Amino acid sequence: MTLRLLMVFAFDGHSTLAAKALPELETSISKYAELVENILNAQKAGHPEILTHGGDIAGNRPSALGGVPNLKPFSRDEYPFASSIKGGGGSWVGHPVSQQNAQGALMENFFKQYNIQPGDQYRVVIKP
Secondary structure, three states: OOEEEEEEEEEOOOOOEEEEEEEEEEEEOOOOHHHHHHHHHHHHOOOOOEEEEOOOHHHHHHHHHOOOOOOOOOOOEEEOOOOEOOOOOOOEEEOOOOHHHHHHHHHHHHHHHOOOOOOOEEEEEEEO
């Protein structure tokens, strides 16, 4: 995981703009092909690569997955993530197999490492 300076600006409370570096949630296509495929399909369909943490997971997940059959042994996956503000209805839904649990751990570790709080933005990046 790296920090990259993006053209994202925030007001500092005194009417001045300041650029801020966004943490990057990196997911490897060689390790998590199905997860990455779902993310790439969602981004190609117009969903953002910059997400804001703090979504209503309990409300977003059913909204995103409603009407999508749960086919065992597969696991449904949504993007933008249910934990993001843009998660929920209209999310892209894929069916990664065993990689769903790995994604949860990656995200949890990422949020802890960068102290991501509700309202904080981060960028979703795909690596080889």
